[in-house]
Amino acid sequence: MRGLSRSSLAEVEERFNGVAGAADLGTLADELFAVADLFGREHGLRRSLSDPSVAPEQKAQAARVLFEGKVSPAAVATVESAVEAKWSRAADLPDVLERLGVVAACAEAESQNRLDDVEDELFRFGRIVAASSDLRRALTSPSLPADAKRALLAELLGDKVAPSTLRLLVQLVTHPRGRSLDSGLEEFGGLVSEQRQRLVAVVRSAIPLSEEHKQRLAAWLRASFGRDVHLNVEVDPRVLGGFSIRIGDEIIDTTITGRIEEVRRRLAG
Known part of the structure; x- marks a missing residue:
């Protein structure tokens, strides 16, 4: 604005x-x-x-x-x-x-002590949609009525997510207001995080991170950015060694793939 x-x-x-x-x-x-x-x-x-x-x-x-x-x-x-x-x-x-x-x-x-759940559930839902082209088509199809999309979300998620998560997803899917589903999920996820005055870091790693690694990474990012950071960890087998972190427009890339790409860019320049 x-x-x-x-x-x-x-x-x-x-x-x-x-x-x-x-x-x-x-x-x-x-x-x-x-x-x-x-x-x-x-x-x-x-x-x-x-x-x-x-x-x-x-x-x-x-x-x-x-x-x-x-x-x-x-x-x-x-x-x-x-x-x-x-x-x-x-x-x-x-x-x-x-x-x-x-x-x-x-x-x-x-008020239900579930704000952390909402953050995680929005992120996980984004990964589910990314993995299912059929689900994405159903949820974004302009020919499928809003009531049908609402019913589909209720059937898929029901009591598996916090009521607030379902409420936000229904709003995004039935009233995209010119947004893609991905950008809407990112926008709402940022607003949810903002209520905690935390940054959201999307971490890509070839293997799941242990709780100890997550805590150490969160502590390092908190010290670096001066604010609490919520980690959304995405396991991606294409990542070769290390991990990458995206916070807003900033990317921290320690992967082998990222280093190779950096060398290629320098050579091309």
């Missing part, structure tokens, strides 16, 4: 934090997702409620008329705050509401 939207996001998040504590967090997440999806579909509504030339109180009143009695008071208050704010572009409005839906789902998981 650009500068104006970033400052508005902070204001809306503050209002959200003030009303979310007394709410049913799972319900609040679903409601914010639903409103974000409505604004994503209804371009005219989104433009009118994000129009900076319209008085904030007028937009808030319009939001109350639309949503009061249909969603919880916490959701209404959050939407009012979002439409009162100024955004760099109209599309930031649904983006912010979806983001706060993810935050509500994370708070639900945290």
Whole structure:
């Protein structure tokens, strides 16, 4: 988000934090997702409620008329705050509401001591999708109705994952909003990690890492980056010796394959 939207996001998040504590967090997440999806579909509504030339109180009143009695008071208050704010572009409005839906789902998981599970389950689901072209086609097919995708996820995952994980996956699959499934999983995984104020490191290794190795690697990364780091370990037999680590745009590559590629690049240059 650009500068104006970033400052508005902070204001809306503050209002959200003030009303979310007394709410049913799972319900609040679903409601914010639903409103974000409505604004994503209804371009005219989104433009009118994000129009900076319209008085904030007028937009808030319009939001109350639309949503009061249909969603919880916490959701209404959050939407009012979002439409009162100024955004760099109209599309930031649904983006912010979806983001706060993810935050509500994370708070639900945290209240159940399952936020770590959500991080791990989103990552593992990404690996499952990567390994199954049939599953990927089913979940991303525009011809398969949203209800069918929701039912497929429930059948596959059911009580095998945290409720918040299933809630986030349903949102991603039924309302991709222009994202690929992979980028959506990465985006939501980053937001989940952000709630813990941790970085996410994707580690590729030829063999599984022992718990001792994971702890030592996490401690080294924490010392290097000055923040806690959550490890998502991906076993990849194509890795020859060592391991590679990706944190955001930064890559630390100690693999033999990586060193060979580096030599090739230097020779080509």
